[in-house]
Amino acid sequence: MSDKRVRVRFAPSPTGGLHLGGVRTALFNYLFARKNNGDFVLRIEDTDQNRYVEGAEKYIIDCLNWCGITPDESPVNPGQYAPYRQSERKTLYREYAERLVMQGHAYYAFDSAEELDKNRKEIPNFQYGQVYRDTLRNSLSLPQPEVDQLLADHTPHVIRIKIPADQTVSFTDMIRGRVSFETNQLDDKVLLKADGMPTYHLAVVVDDYLMKISHAFRGEEWLPSAPIHLLLWDYLGWKADMPQWAHLPLILKPDGNGKLSKRDGARLGFPVFALDWEGAAGFDGMGFLPEAFVNFLATLGWNDGSGQEIFTMDELVSKFSIDRISKAGAKFDFEKAKWFNAEWIKRSTAETLHPKVKAVLESKGVTIKNDAYLATVIDLIKDRCTLLTDFYPQAAYFFQTPAEYDLAAVKPKWTDEKTAFFKAIIEQVKSTPTIVAADFEATFKALAEEKGLKTGDVMLPFRIMLVGGKFGPHVFDIAALLGRDETVSRIEQALAAFA
């Protein structure tokens, strides 16, 4: 086992947007694969034709790419275990299901959905299992000739696993340790559906085997069905090749309880998807850096024990280990997610931020003519941005004259002396070839004193003239960046509004 090549798979079902929990599962798979020089496989589990959502598969792949966790093998980049969509592997599963029937580990069942629903409603704790299966319509209860006839007539039927009585099924989960189940509590799950598609239970076992998966990560919600899978691995004769299981703790709703669902985003005002999905803003559209998103997700249920919180993908790969994954579910905390993003923005260079910031500004109608100028702006303001979208309010005034002023902050205290002061400043600025921040500051203060004004009384108005509001970096740095002519013109324009 130890010499076996590490191969892991992320196996989502294409039923809609990929949410946080799914991305984290993918991430842990990826980290484990990279750390162990293994393969990271994306397998699309589209066995439920009713829930199939157009575009979901592409969306999943786009999400993984955006996060920087591109699979080594996938439907769009097949390896030697193709195909990677279960719908395209359909014919394969029947053979294994029939084999189980032949060996007595499974059987045909002809009951209709309606009949079963009725039983569930009328019989408390009804389970299609050892207690009731003899009373239902299946190849165990019906005489062989009748079964043959039913089959010959192509009567709709499913194949169910025959759970044995009085056994204890147990295994060692990499996160939880020893876990056991009594087979008497289990029901005879459907393996092959009436439409010929396998259920998750059959497909996951067959494909993990065929694709030589060595370690299987999945959410904790799968723990109760693990014994079914264990039994299947055994009955199919593949026990020695069974992957090691790791059931990941769930990501919970920030308020109340329960696992985080796709609807919580709209309800609570934060993204649950990585990328935008059907009008709902994802972390991307919300202004998150993929590095920050990945970093945040990695620390939701995992830590390296050192107290370090900011990790690059490379660090994550080298430090990741399953025994440091926690057992308990973790509530999603959007505030903490934002903190990670702010940290990542602060630590990123203007160069790496450049294209993303440019896109944000352009989407707001700001035209960027000078990339070097933008780079300087980014360096000046990135410390005050939590989300990429914050660059718009924080940077817009570097590119366009303020559309409106915070008049409440200046008008009540406006005086003719101030008007005179700024007129003098205009002349002063006009007489210099370029604005040098430190020099300008000195001149500004000297002139204020000369006019009998307190520096503080004219600094804020000056800021509002250039910026429009009470925010932004050092005002003289702004003036220097804006340049002589623009500074003069903004003062002139503002003077008209202030007086």
Add this chain to the structure above:
RNA sequence: GGCCCGUUCGUCUAGGGGUUAGGACGUUAGAUUUUCAUUCUAGAAACAGGGGUUCGAUUCCCCUACGGGCUACCA
């Protein structure tokens, strides 16, 4: 209801038989910044409860409580 998993500050977590139970987010108060943010300093804030085991349990065991998951021809 049944089965399974879990439980350290509000949240994410470290720790582990003897600790002032540590960090981070958030929060509060100061400092710095003639704006705002950053930054810095300080503060409040936790071992679910009950039994064991032990010289000593937050740490190990059991029970209870609470939380979560599953209980489909969905994954």
